[in-house]
Amino acid sequence: MDSTISAEILDTISTFAYGKEDLDTLVGWLHTKEFELQRGQKQKIMLAVCKSGAYEEHKKQEIIDSIMANEKTDDILIEKQMTCRASRPDGQIKKQVWSQITADPTGISAVQQEALLSGFYEWGQEDLLEPYVAQYFSVLTDKGFYGAKSYKYLKEFVKGLLPRQKEVTEADIAKMQKVLDTIPQQDPNVSQAYIKLLQEGVELMQRTKRLRDFAASKYEKEHK
Numbered sequence: 758m759d760s761t762i763s764a765e766i767l768d769t770i771s772t773f774a775y776g777k778e779d780l781d782t783l784v785g786w787l788h789t790k791e792f793e794l795q796r797g798q799k800q801k802i803m804l805a806v807c808k809s810g811a812y813e814e815h816k817k818q819e820i821i822d823s824i825m826a827n828e829k830t831d832d833i834l835i836e837k838q839m840t841c842r843a844s845r846p847d848g849q850i851k852k853q854v855w856s857q858i859t860a861d862p863t864g865i866s867a868v869q870q871e872a873l874l875s876g877f878y879e880w881g882q883e884d885l886l887e888p889y890v891a892q893y894f895s896v897l898t899d900k901g902f903y904g905a906k907s908y909k910y911l912k913e914f915v916k917g918l919l920p921r922q923k924e925v926t927e928a929d930i931a932k933m934q935k936v937l938d939t940i941p942q943q944d945p946n947v948s949q950a951y952i953k954l955l956q957e958g959v960e961l962m963q964r965t966k967r968l969r970d971f972a973a974s975k976y977e978k979e980h981k
Contacts, residue, residue: 777811784820799824800837808844808879817845836872839865843876851877851885858914859896861905874913883922890920897936900944903951915954916961925966933959 783802786794794802803824806817821841828834843854857865858874865873878886896902896914903911920929937955940947 780806780809780811787820787824796828799828800834803837804841804844804876807841808846808876808882810846810881832868836869839869839872840876843873844879846879846882846885848885851889855889855892859892859902867907867910871910871913874910874917878918880922886920886922889918893918893920894932894936897955898939898943900947903947908948908950911951912954915958919958919961921962921965925962925969927966930959930962930966933962
């Protein structure tokens with residue numbers, strides 16, 4: 758038997774592991790002697806555990822501690838821990854992380870801020886994330902925000918936090934379009950690269966709505 762597990766297999770399972778059965782499988786791999794997990798694979802399991810609501814917090818911490826026990830502490834590991842924390846389905850943590858990813862926080866680097874951002878918006882956490890939808894549109898129009906961030910960060914923020922988990926409505930699309938229309942008026946010198954990101958955000962929401970409407974219509978016709 759191969760001494761390592763396929764990266765594709767682990768990626769797929771860890772990405773879509775929300776139920777306890779899938780998580781139990783992943784956690785079991787941490788202790789198996791049939792194959793050896795690479796460092797990055799262990800970190801993906803850690804993130805899957807963090808973002809899920811299937812385990813109690815004390816159980817999560819036990820698993821995280823077991824992964825961390827033999828890990829070398831470096832910048833990469835610190836960033837993974839920050840992503841893990843941001844992904845937790847905990848309202849208080851989401852509130853703290855939102856402040857960190859939308860402001861200019863002291864004490865963390867730009868890369869660490871990106872790590873927090875990458876873990877904030879997780880599928881299956883719609884109720885926790887709902888309060889931030891209105892704030893998302895507001896932040897996009899804040900020159901103090903978009904004027905201070907790198908293109909890479911803005912791209913991750915605009916597209917990564919685009920509210921598409923729930924049903925995308927015409928009202929949602931209109932809010933994004935309003936952001937796109939408002940910024941050039943209030944800031945004639947705004948970067949065209951940022952405007953393009955916002956335009957792509959509008960188009961992505963429109964495309965998402967069309968696809969979901971088509972799927973719903975097809976399902977209705979087939980089940981009449």
